[in-house]
Amino acid sequence: MTLEAIAQRVDARGLSCPLPIVRTAIAIKPLASGALVEVLATDPGSTKDFVAWAKTTGNELVESTVEEGVYRFLLRRK
Amino acid sequence: MTTTMTPETKLPTELVDGLDDPSPEVEAALEGAAKTKELLIICESGDLEKTWATTILASTAAASGMNVSIFFTFWGFFPLVRPEVRVTGENWMQKMMSIMNRPGVDHLKLSRMNFMGMGPWMMKKLAKKYGVAEPGELLQMAQAMGVKFLPCQMSMDMMGFKREDLIDGLEEPVGAASVLEMIASGTPALFI
Numbered sequence: 001m002t003l004e005a006i007a008q009r010v011d012a013r014g015l016s017c018p019l020p021i022v023r024t025a026i027a028i029k030p031l032a033s034g035a036l037v038e039v040l041a042t043d044p045g046s047t048k049d050f051v052a053w054a055k056t057t058g059n060e061l062v063e064s065t066v067e068e069g070v071y072r073f074l075l076r077r078k
Numbered sequence: 079m080t081t082t083m084t085p086e087t088k089l090p091t092e093l094v095d096g097l098d099d100p101s102p103e104v105e106a107a108l109e110g111a112a113k114t115k116e117l118l119i120i121c122e123s124g125d126l127e128k129t130w131a132t133t134i135l136a137s138t139a140a141a142s143g144m145n146v147s148i149f150f151t152f153w154g155f156f157p158l159v160r161p162e163v164r165v166t167g168e169n170w171m172q173k174m175m176s177i178m179n180r181p182g183v184d185h186l187k188l189s190r191m192n193f194m195g196m197g198p199w200m201m202k203k204l205a206k207k208y209g210v211a212e213p214g215e216l217l218q219m220a221q222a223m224g225v226k227f228l229p230c231q232m233s234m235d236m237m238g239f240k241r242e243d244l245i246d247g248l249e250e251p252v253g254a255a256s257v258l259e260m261i262a263s264g265t266p267a268l269f270i
Contacts, residue, residue, distance in 0.1 A: 015209040018138040022219060025141030043209075056142040 006074075007035035013042045013070060020046050021053050024075070028059060031077045036062070039073040046071055116265040117146045120257065123270060124153030124179075126186035126198050126213070132270045133216035140223035147265075148220075149257050151230035154270075155237065157183040157217065158229060158244045167238035175237060183214040221247050228252050 010027045012020035020041045028037050039050070047064060050073045054061040063074035117139045121132045132148065139146045150158050159166060159181035166176040179187075191197040205212060211219070221227065229244065231251035261267050 015211075017210075018134050018141070018216075019209065019211055022137050022141045022223075025143075026223070053142055056144075058143075 004036055006038045007031050007077075008037045010037060010039040012046075013040050015041070016043050017045055017049065021049055024050075024053075024073075025057075028075065028077050033077055035077045037075045037077065039071075039075065041071045041073070042069060043071075046073070050075070115144050116260070117144050118257065118260050118265045118267040119146070119148045120267060120269045121148050121150050121154035121157070122152050123189070124156050124186060125189040126201065127188055128270050129154070129157055129183070129186055129213045130216075132268075133213045133220060135268065135270075136225050137216050137220040137223065140220055140225050145224075145226075146220070147226040147228055147260065149228045149230060149252070151233050153179070155230060155233040155239065156181040157186065157213070158227070158248065159239065160243060160245055163243045166240070166243050169238065172238035181243075183217055184212075186213065228256070 008027045008031060010020075010024050012023055015023070020039065020043055024037065024039050028035075031037065039046075043049075047066070050061055050064065053059075054075065058078040060076040060078070061073060062076050063072070065072045117135075119132050119136055121129065123129070132154075136146050136148055156176075156179060159176075161182045161184055163181060164176075165173050166181055167173040186198065187195075188197040188201065202212060204210075227248045229248050229251040231253050233239070234251055257267075
């Protein structure tokens with residue numbers, strides 16, 4: 001768990017591909033470099049998709065966890 | 079003569095030489111080459127499921143920081159027509175085409191199991207249940223994220239679409255040469 005403040009939260013629970021990624025991309029864009037974004041999702045494919053998306057965009061995937069069917073991703077703006 | 083690859087088969091040394099230890103310059107070049115930042119999608123079919131694929135890939139590519147263009151051509155041109163426009167075209171043949179193939183992104187047909195519209199109806203019901211955005215929503219999202227929509231001039235002329243029949247925010251209509259120029263300069267293209 002990180003103690004830094006989360007600048008933006010994205011609730012993508014119940015949404016399928018590509019909405020968790022698209023919503024996250026829209027949410028992270030206006031933030032300052034280094035800002036943290038927390039994403040909640042229920043799409044099982046999102047675990048791999050967020051790794052791939054972080055690789056393509058250069059944003060950092062700080063944490064990827066799952067609890068009771070809810071995936072939580074913590075991303076740091078490039 | 080046929081050659082089979084066995085574990086003993088060795089590649090010629092001149093091909094293998096240097097591969098174990100590429101220089102930092104070579105590594106940097108390969109790294110850069112692997113990361114394309116452009117994508118062109120040629121939207122041709124106008125089928126519901128393929129237009130879905132087009133809009134999912136375009137919006138996700140834009141979300142991944144890529145510069146995306148979609149070239150709308152032939153049957154794939156029909157999704158660009160405004161929702162409230164029912165009949166397009168100037169002569170009876172063009173009008174007939176739009177009557178039999180209803181334009182607009184909300185009226186696309188499945189290439190199989192269409193069942194007079196039952197298929198798309200069920201598909202959209204399933205999409206809603208599973209949180210999947212419809213092609214129309216994804217198209218708007220893609221446009222909002224800066225995806226360029228390139229209408230095909232030839233399709234526009236031949237099918238009699240007028241500029242006022244079409245949604246806002248389109249680029250100037252272009253032809254095959256413009257699309258090929260993008261491909262020739264290295265932009266990967268998908269024909270959907």
